[in-house]
Amino acid sequence: MERSKEPLAQELTELRYTGTKQPPLGAVDSDGRRLFPYIPTPELIDAANLAIFLQRPLLLRGEPGCGKSLFASAIAYELNLPLEIWSIRSTTRAADGLYIYDAIARLRDAQFEAVMRSLNPGGQPSRSSIGDFEARHYVRLGPVGRSFQAERRGVLLIDEIDKADIDFPNDILDLLENRSFPIEETGELVTAKHPPVIIVTSNDEKELPEAFLRRCLFANVAFPDPARLEAILRAHFGEPPAALLERALRRFQELRSRQEQDTYGGVKKVSTSELIDWMRVLLRSPAGAADALASGKSYPHPSVLIKRREDLEFAEGPMGAEAGEADYGPAPRDAL
Amino acid sequence: MTQAPPLLRLMSELRSAGLPIDITKYLLLLRAIEGGFGLDPEALKSVLRAICVHSEADARIFNRRFGRFLVEAGAATFAEETATLREAALELPREVQQTFTRLMTDGSEAVGTEQVLRHILHVASDSGEPEALAFTDVAVSPRDYMPVTRRQMRQNWRYLRLAARRGAPVEFDAHRTLSKILREGAFVDPILVPRRVNQAELVLLLDVHGSMSPFRDLEQRLSETAVDGGRFKRVRTYYFHNTVDPFVMTSPAFTDGLPLRHLLERTSASYTAVVIVSDAGAARGSQNDVRVEQTRVFLRSLARAGVRVVWLNPVPRERWSRSSAGLIERSVPMFEISRLGMDRAIAALKGKRVG
Numbered sequence: 096m097e098r099s100k101e102p103l104a105q106e107l108t109e110l111r112y113t114g115t116k117q118p119p120l121g122a123v124d125s126d127g128r129r130l131f132p133y134i135p136t137p138e139l140i141d142a143a144n145l146a147i148f149l150q151r152p153l154l155l156r157g158e159p160g161c162g163k164s165l166f167a168s169a170i171a172y173e174l175n176l177p178l179e180i181w182s183i184r185s186t187t188r189a190a191d192g193l194y195i196y197d198a199i200a201r202l203r204d205a206q207f208e209a210v211m212r213s214l215n216p217g218g219q220p221s222r223s224s225i226g227d228f229e230a231r232h233y234v235r236l237g238p239v240g241r242s243f244q245a246e247r248r249g250v251l252l253i254d255e256i257d258k259a260d261i262d263f264p265n266d267i268l269d270l271l272e273n274r275s276f277p278i279e280e281t282g283e284l285v286t287a288k289h290p291p292v293i294i295v296t297s298n299d300e301k302e303l304p305e306a307f308l309r310r311c312l313f314a315n316v317a318f319p320d321p322a323r324l325e326a327i328l329r330a331h332f333g334e335p336p337a338a339l340l341e342r343a344l345r346r347f348q349e350l351r352s353r354q355e356q357d358t359y360g361g362v363k364k365v366s367t368s369e370l371i372d373w374m375r376v377l378l379r380s381p382a383g384a385a386d387a388l389a390s391g392k393s394y395p396h397p398s399v400l401i402k403r404r405e406d407l408e409f410a411e412g413p414m415g416a417e418a419g420e421a422d423y424g425p426a427p428r429d430a431l
Numbered sequence: 432m433t434q435a436p437p438l439l440r441l442m443s444e445l446r447s448a449g450l451p452i453d454i455t456k457y458l459l460l461l462r463a464i465e466g467g468f469g470l471d472p473e474a475l476k477s478v479l480r481a482i483c484v485h486s487e488a489d490a491r492i493f494n495r496r497f498g499r500f501l502v503e504a505g506a507a508t509f510a511e512e513t514a515t516l517r518e519a520a521l522e523l524p525r526e527v528q529q530t531f532t533r534l535m536t537d538g539s540e541a542v543g544t545e546q547v548l549r550h551i552l553h554v555a556s557d558s559g560e561p562e563a564l565a566f567t568d569v570a571v572s573p574r575d576y577m578p579v580t581r582r583q584m585r586q587n588w589r590y591l592r593l594a595a596r597r598g599a600p601v602e603f604d605a606h607r608t609l610s611k612i613l614r615e616g617a618f619v620d621p622i623l624v625p626r627r628v629n630q631a632e633l634v635l636l637l638d639v640h641g642s643m644s645p646f647r648d649l650e651q652r653l654s655e656t657a658v659d660g661g662r663f664k665r666v667r668t669y670y671f672h673n674t675v676d677p678f679v680m681t682s683p684a685f686t687d688g689l690p691l692r693h694l695l696e697r698t699s700a701s702y703t704a705v706v707i708v709s710d711a712g713a714a715r716g717s718q719n720d721v722r723v724e725q726t727r728v729f730l731r732s733l734a735r736a737g738v739r740v741v742w743l744n745p746v747p748r749e750r751w752s753r754s755s756a757g758l759i760e761r762s763v764p765m766f767e768i769s770r771l772g773m774d775r776a777i778a779a780l781k782g783k784r785v786g
């Protein structure tokens with residue numbers, strides 16, 4: 096008998112991301128995290144909707160600082176879905192995302208109770224019954240576990256998956272496909288009532304295994320073109336003064352173009368997030384900044400944008416030299 | 432129908448062009464179309480990119496093929512393709528139909544997906560065109576033939592783990608904690624010790640040019656996988672030609688060198704592993720006493736430094752005995768570059784030391 100597909104399809108097609116609903120300036124979500132506006136490309140919007148409909152993880156690749164991780168919060172915000180974030184580190188294991196069982200705390204509590212009883216034989220026990228030391232009190236669900244238990248379909252962000260070792264992506268593949276996992280210590284089975292929308296980000300530091308790649312949908316988060324950069328700045332800062340905006344963008348692009356031509360390649364280029372930070376600093380004294388940008392090649396507050404010696408040398412102009420020294424100290428002699 | 436459905440043909444072409452496409456991706460594409468995605472050329476391109484393209488190189492191939500495809504496909508309506516397949520499915524046994532329906536509903540893959548789809552596609556393209564069945568073939572291009580794959584190499588390098596406890600105490604030591612409990616009668620604090628961290632350092636010495644030219648790709652692969660797959664503390668790669676002189680070169684172009692002495696000074700007897708990759712004369716089948724003697728001198732200096740050494744030979748074992756390799760083999764553990772050879776080489780590095 097054919098499984099009725101209508102209800103599921105209906106729920107899914109109701110979730111349609113458009114990239115047009117932006118949070119107000121300064122808003123925070125229910126966990127206190129800052130919310131930022133997000134201007135996605137049409138390609139990204141399509142990819143998100145495909146991932147939602149096909150129920151496949153969406154793998155985002157792109158330069159650091161281009162808003163891969165933020166995309167997950169943007170989707171969660173617009174569709175009003177709960178967001179769980181799993182930040183992957185080199186030591187992360189697949190099981191950590193499911194739950195953590197604090198065996199040591201349990202042992203310590205039981206031990207403490209025993210010590211207290213022996214010191215105070217007739218007194219009241221601090222815990223009323225043996226039931227309080229049950230394993231289930233010591234189980235803490237991880238991001239994947241929490242997203243499975245949620246009452247509504249949510250967004251699960253698996254951030255920087257390439258930081259983990261080579262077997263990790265395949266380990267979590269089984270996890271995500273089965274949509275349920277047992278908690279060994281209590282025998283409970285956690286099942287996903289509503290499988291989450293999974294966004295995976297990668298900085299491309301390592302190759303990902305074939306089996307994992309086959310399972311995912313892909314989108315590339317490219318560095319925004321000038322028009323989009325301007326739109327992003329407007330969305331973040333309301334309406335900054337036109338002269339400042341135009342000059343800052345131009346100066347930023349100059350730096351970026353120079354970095355792109357750099358023959359040594361593989362160098363970290365200035366990214367969108369650094370531009371936003373720089374703009375924030377410039378806006379503290381907009382008139383002064385606009386003047387500083389107008390004259391010569393200087394970059395006010397270069398340390399926000401510039402992280403390498405070579406770029407600092409490029410940026411040094413009549414005012415840049417002093418500004419640079421204020422940030423970095425005097426240049427060393429005969430730097431080898 | 433007289434030919435395979437257009438999207439199926441496109442997917443086959445992309446697959447032959449080298450994109451990582453399998454039959455479930457085709458299914459995914461159909462589900463997306465049924466869901467209302469990809470109904471115009473731009474949207475279709477977007478859908479295909481999300482499903483099939485995950486690297487810059489693939490993107491270029493895809494863009495070209497898709498452009499051609501649009502021109503050829505003309506006014507074809509892709510939305511019909513799913514309907515076509517559903518019809519084809521109706522001509523098959525009931526279980527097959529049910530499996531297909533379930534696959535199309537929520538995309539959960541089960542055992543037998545391939546068979547089901549193969550059936551349906553066979554029926555759907557009753558001209559029997561080979562593309563319809565292309566997905567079930569395994570295409571191996573000669574260029575890809577390598578005695579050891581990248582993944583296997585990475586695994587081998589990862590096995591070369593020489594661990595010691597270093598760093599902040601973060602790992603729970605059950606044994607010591609229990610002893611403490613027994614001594615003191617109560618459990619208060621767990622005893623933590625530093626994690627075991629891999630201290631292994633790898634030095635690769637690659638013989639290049641001349642008789643080793645055909646193995647350039649293989650050597651490059653060894654070098655790359657050691658860096659990106661192994662978890663070494665440090666990987667250093669040096670180059671030489673036929674014999675290791677007092678100097679080793681830091682680039683295959685031989686533009687800059689380093690005295691062997693200096694290299695050895697920066698090694699650790701416990702944790703440095705030296706892997707020499709060379710045919711040792713076996714490629715040409717020549718026996719050169721001068722070469723053998725120079726190599727022995729070099730191996731002795733390694734032995735004095737106390738580092739672990741193995742020799743990897745890209746030429747099969749049976750050709751060693753008639754050349755210098757057969758003689759050099761007596762002074763150093765020498766292994767073929769094959770799955771088994773590399774396993775053994777790594778085991779030798781972990782277990783034994785020269786000198």
